[in-house]
Amino acid sequence: MATDPDRPGFLLPLLLLAGFRTLIDDLHAELARQGHPELRPLHGFVLQAVGAGGTTATGLGQRLGISKQAAGKTVDRLVALGYLERADDPHDARRKLVRMTPRGHDGLHRSAVVFDQLRQRWADTLGADRVAALEDDLRAVTPANWFRLDVPGWFGG
Amino acid sequence: MATDPDRPGFLLPLLLLAGFRTLIDDLHAELARQGHPELRPLHGFVLQAVGAGGTTATGLGQRLGISKQAAGKTVDRLVALGYLERADDPHDARRKLVRMTPRGHDGLHRSAVVFDQLRQRWADTLGADRVAALEDDLRAVTPANWFRLDVPGWFGG
DNA sequence: TCCGAATCGTAAACCTGGTTGTCGAACATG
DNA sequence: CATGTTCGACAACCAGGTTTACGATTCGGA
Numbered sequence A, B: 001m002a003t004d005p006d007r008p009g010f011l012l013p014l015l016l017l018a019g020f021r022t023l024i025d026d027l028h029a030e031l032a033r034q035g036h037p038e039l040r041p042l043h044g045f046v047l048q049a050v051g052a053g054g055t056t057a058t059g060l061g062q063r064l065g066i067s068k069q070a071a072g073k074t075v076d077r078l079v080a081l082g083y084l085e086r087a088d089d090p091h092d093a094r095r096k097l098v099r100m101t102p103r104g105h106d107g108l109h110r111s112a113v114v115f116d117q118l119r120q121r122w123a124d125t126l127g128a129d130r131v132a133a134l135e136d137d138l139r140a141v142t143p144a145n146w147f148r149l150d151v152p153g154w155f156g157g
Numbered sequence C: 001t002c003c004g005a006a007t008c009g010t011a012a013a014c015c016t017g018g019t020t021g022t023c024g025a026a027c028a029t030g
Numbered sequence D: 001c002a003t004g005t006t007c008g009a010c011a012a013c014c015a016g017g018t019t020t021a022c023g024a025t026t027c028g029g030a
Helices: A011-033 A043-050 A057-064 A068-080 A102-126 A128-141 B011-033 B043-050 B057-064 B068-080 B102-126 B128-141
Strands: A084-088 A096-100 B084-088 B096-100
Touching: A011 A102, A011 B011, A011 B102, A011 B128, A043 A057, A043 A068, A043 A096, A043 A102, A057 A068, A057 A096, A068 A084, A096 A102, A102 A128, A102 B011, A102 B128, A128 B011, A128 B102, A128 B128, B011 B102, B043 B057, B043 B068, B043 B096, B043 B102, B057 B068, B057 B096, B068 B084, B096 B102, B102 B128
Parallel strands: none
Antiparallel strands: A084 A096, B084 B096
8 A cells, every 4th residue: 555645654643742732732721720820731640640549659650651750759849839748658657648639639620621621622623423533543553551551540440 | 512421531632642652652663773773752853844955943943833942952962963964054154054964864764654654554453544534633623833834844845 | 334123043041851870768578 | 587679769860841141143224
């Protein structure tokens, strides 16, 4: 099968990146409007990964697929911003539990609402079936472990 | 229209990011195999933006949507790696032309080939029509200026 | 023609989000 | 009880971006 010169391969990653950044930028702008101007684009995913039950820096790193040191630094920033808090683990003095503060819960909840609204906006433009197809297709070509689906907590845990 | 709890909105950006990073990681791995191990994921886009005719740091920044300083630093690195070279503009002593070296051309060409192959792989899995639909849909929901389409050189210039 | 304004490249300082290496403290196990 | 592993933290570093500033050069209008 010949390569279509009208659809060079590098368009695909560019469009994926553009779609991602469009969503993130829109989310960011809306969250700033709703009282969370200091919430950086990636912080929502971090809060998502911390989850309602809390976690540790090492566990967070595993869920996000980054080193525990990087996770720890991100936790530092979110603690400074008031979205997370650290607490000692009574059963293991080495561990420090990382939990969301009320402000963290608020930010995460608002993120989820805004993301749903943005997805709805796409569905209004494209049709709900095409958005769903887009999700299904991306899932099909993406390694399953990309989201650490094996780790409970990411989705409807 | 109610929000489908099985398709939370935050899945969409996550899947877009996963798709992007999957493509970039695969490209990167293949380029390393083909003699360009030091080519970082974003460098391909930079070479693409420099184009066959060359450009300047400021022009590059405009095409990439970043500051001229950031563009200049990226050029520094690619010059150090042997992909780009700087030359004086005979008509304007302020400007420094940025051009691809033969190695730069080679890297860019191989990037394009690999991206085409990766797109073909997606088409084998999903069907060519769904890949095309994916591209069309993303184009429809992405601000047109995201790619600096107004600036000649990005596409088939 | 000359002088002020705009442009180009570069530098410095800083931020975010990562990395690797190291290390002490605390746990787990033979 | 000695050894090995795990956890969190610290340091040094890197890539990629920002804003601010500035010297050199070019442009354009009085």
